[in-house]
Amino acid sequence: MEGFRVLEIKKSVFESNDREADKLRQELKENKTFLLNLMSSPGSGKTTTLKATIAALKDEFKIGVMEADIDSDVDAATIEKTGAKVIQLHTGGMCHLDAGMTRQGLQGLDTEDVELAILENVGNLVCPAEFDTGAVKNAMILSVPEGDDKPLKYPLMFSICDVLLINKIDVLPYFDFSIENCEKYVKRLNPNIKIIPICARTGEGIDIWADWLRTETRKWIEE
Amino acid sequence: MEGFRVLEIKKSVFESNDREADKLRQELKENKTFLLNLMSSPGSGKTTTLKATIAALKDEFKIGVMEADIDSDVDAATIEKTGAKVIQLHTGGMCHLDAGMTRQGLQGLDTEDVELAILENVGNLVCPAEFDTGAVKNAMILSVPEGDDKPLKYPLMFSICDVLLINKIDVLPYFDFSIENCEKYVKRLNPNIKIIPICARTGEGIDIWADWLRTETRKWIEE
Numbered sequence: 001m002e003g004f005r006v007l008e009i010k011k012s013v014f015e016s017n018d019r020e021a022d023k024l025r026q027e028l029k030e031n032k033t034f035l036l037n038l039m040s041s042p043g044s045g046k047t048t049t050l051k052a053t054i055a056a057l058k059d060e061f062k063i064g065v066m067e068a069d070i071d072s073d074v075d076a077a078t079i080e081k082t083g084a085k086v087i088q089l090h091t092g093g094m095c096h097l098d099a100g101m102t103r104q105g106l107q108g109l110d111t112e113d114v115e116l117a118i119l120e121n122v123g124n125l126v127c128p129a130e131f132d133t134g135a136v137k138n139a140m141i142l143s144v145p146e147g148d149d150k151p152l153k154y155p156l157m158f159s160i161c162d163v164l165l166i167n168k169i170d171v172l173p174y175f176d177f178s179i180e181n182c183e184k185y186v187k188r189l190n191p192n193i194k195i196i197p198i199c200a201r202t203g204e205g206i207d208i209w210a211d212w213l214r215t216e217t218r219k220w221i222e223e
Numbered sequence: 224m225e226g227f228r229v230l231e232i233k234k235s236v237f238e239s240n241d242r243e244a245d246k247l248r249q250e251l252k253e254n255k256t257f258l259l260n261l262m263s264s265p266g267s268g269k270t271t272t273l274k275a276t277i278a279a280l281k282d283e284f285k286i287g288v289m290e291a292d293i294d295s296d297v298d299a300a301t302i303e304k305t306g307a308k309v310i311q312l313h314t315g316g317m318c319h320l321d322a323g324m325t326r327q328g329l330q331g332l333d334t335e336d337v338e339l340a341i342l343e344n345v346g347n348l349v350c351p352a353e354f355d356t357g358a359v360k361n362a363m364i365l366s367v368p369e370g371d372d373k374p375l376k377y378p379l380m381f382s383i384c385d386v387l388l389i390n391k392i393d394v395l396p397y398f399d400f401s402i403e404n405c406e407k408y409v410k411r412l413n414p415n416i417k418i419i420p421i422c423a424r425t426g427e428g429i430d431i432w433a434d435w436l437r438t439e440t441r442k443w444i445e446e
Contacts, residue, residue, distance in 0.1 A: 041265045042348050042377060043369025070349065072375040093379070095318060095349035123376065125265050126293065126318035126347050145368035145391065146266025152295040153346065154265060156316070168368065171397050 004076045006088045007108040012100025017131055021099035024106075024134030028117075034217040035106070035117045037135035039157065041150075042123035044143040045167045047075045049200040049209075050120060054082045056210035057116065061217060064114035066105040068097055068122050075120060085109065096127035099134040116217050125150070129157040136220055139163040144177045151185035159189045165209060166197045227299045229311045230331040235323025240354055244322035247329075247357030251340075257440040258329070258340045260358035262380065264373075265346035267366040268390045270298045271423040272432075273343060277305045279433035280339065284440060287337035289328040291320055291345050298343060308332065319350035322357040339440050348373070352380040359443055362386040367400045374408035382412045388432060389420045 014020045028035050040046050047067075054063055064085040067075040076088035087109045091097065097105070102119060111117055119135060121128045140161045142150055145168060151158045158164065164186055166179060183195055194212060198205035237243045251258050263269050270290075277286055287308040290298040299311035310332045314320065320328070325342060334340055342358060344351045363384045365373055368391060374381045381387065387409055389402060406418055417435060421428035 041346070041369075042373055043264060043366075069376055071378055072372075074372055074375055093349075093353070095347070122349060123264070124318070124347055124349050126316075126345060127350065130316070143266075143368065145366065145394070146264075149295075149297055150265055152297055153292055155294055171368070171394065174394050174397060 004080050004086045004088055005108060006073060006090060007105065008090045008092060009101045009104045011094070012098050014100050017098045017100070021132035021134040024099050024103055025136060028134070028136065029220070031111060032221040033111045033114050033117050034220040035119065035135045036213065037119050037121055037133045037138045038141070039121045039128045039138065040123060040141035041125050041146060044141040044146065045200045046120050046123070046141055047078050049141060049165060049167060049198070050079060050118060051082055052200045052203060052206045053210060053213065054079070054084045056206055057214060058082070058084065060214065061116040062114055064109045064111060064117045066109055066117065066119045068105070068120060070122065085114065091122060095122055095124050096131050097121055097133050098131040102133040115221055125154040125157045129154070129160055137162045137216055139165065141165045141167045142182070143168040144171055144175050148177045148182035148185070151182065151189060155189050158186050158193070161190070161193060163194045163196065163212060166195065167200055169197045169204065170199045170202055227303050227309045227311055228331060229296060229313060230328065231313045231315060232324045232327045234317070235321050237323050240321045244355035244357040247322050247326055248359060251357070251359065252443070254334060255444040256334045256337050256340050257443040258342065258358045259436065260342050260344060260356045260361045261364070262344045262351045262361065262384070263346060263364035264348050264369060267364040267369065268423045269343050269346070269364055270301050272364060272388060272390060272421070273302060273341060274305055275423045275426060275429045276433060276436065277302070277307045279429055280437060281305070281307065283437065284339040285337050287332045287334060287340045289332055289340070289342045291328070291343060293345065308337065314345060318345055318347050319354050320344055320356050321354040325356040338444055348377040348380045352377070352383055360385045360439055362388065364388045364390045365405070366391040367394055367398050371400045371405035371408070374405065374412060378412050381409050381416070384413070384416060386417045386419065386435060389418065390423055392420045392427065393422045393425055
């Protein structure tokens with residue numbers, strides 16, 4: 001039997017998601033828990049990136065992961081093997097998480113002793129961009145096979161993220177993807193975004209990403 | 224200046240989308256227009272597949288394409304070069320199209336002389352699956368880099384489609400994707416689905432897909 005819990009999350013009842021998100025961030029600050037919201041299309045490599053991230057930081061922080069999915073448990077089962085605390089959230093068909101739903105997840109995970117919490121959002125470049133989850137920082141993954149024109153087509157997602165990980169750079173030779181063009185499109189929407197090319201599978205670039213996440217987590221839980 | 228029109232579509236006001244969808248299908252039948260709803264994640268190759276599809280069938284049918292996108296016009300500009308009639312639909316941030324929105328698109332496209340109409344839905348595996356657009360058939364693309372486990376994670380989308388195109392099979396050697404596993408997961412959800420491996424870029428498998436689409440279109444407009 002698997003050791004992680006599966007939580008069926010309910011639709012939120014709050015009138016103002018932005019207010020709920022700010023309240024949740026305040027509570028996370030008091031609890032000294034950093035929350036990262038990780039978003040991407042289906043199949044961009046969120047779970048593989050998470051595995052590499054946990055491997056890089058597990059000796060420094062107590063890590064907890066919330067795997068949001070419409071139905072399955074495959075991601076939580078994968079993350080459980082890393083030794084990190086994990087909970088599977090079932091959204092019941094819903095295409096995003098808002099702050100109220102994220103709060104249910106954090107309570108299910110029990111973040112009392114978690115310093116770095118990571119929410120793997122539903123695989124979707126549209127709806128999750130519209131709802132502040134209460135996370136301290138937003139990160140997204142765009143993978144090389146998806147194409148460098150995605151910032152033109154899903155501008156809100158690229159606008160609200162603090163970091164963009166360009167994943168699967170090992171297959172750059174086989175796809176028509178220009179990192180330069182991608183960066184140009186993204187910076188036009190979001191000049192302050194940090195862009196890090198990685199390959200989660202081989203570990204390339206994960207050190208740079210882990211550095212960024214370490215710095216932000218320390219800043220949040222220590223200041 | 225580009226020759227295609229850009230239409231800002233409005234939120235639908237109908238109470239029952241299913242009823243509106245059935246009504247739209249009836250009108251399409253009377254007008255002898257076949258409508259295909261094409262769905263996938265961002266970056267799975269919908270537009271490239273469309274280009275190959277148009278090339279294969281443009282001498283047999285009058286083809287019209289509706290490119291739904293949140294904001295950009297890049298896909299309509301690409302399709303316009305094929306010589307097919309095309310309209311760009313802007314969904315204004317909305318993550319799917321329902322029957323009322325599809326009707327606005329069809330009116331904007333002017334389907335009077337269109338025999339085969341194709342709707343390229345918003346890149347999203349979640350929300351578009353929940354709304355019947357009024358299309359005669361639903362097709363989806365899953366690309367190899369996304370992984371063979373996607374049917375487990377987005378079951379509704381795989382359940383409501385008549386055809387699944389497995390795209391980008393030219394990069395199978397570089398990814399951990401089993402067509403056999405994928406088919407097994409999909410058939411469990413949807414035993415009657417037709418599965419066609421293709422590579423839209425090289426044209427592999429497009430003849431089989433075009434055969435299917437030709438047969439279905441003829442059946443709808445001639446019977």
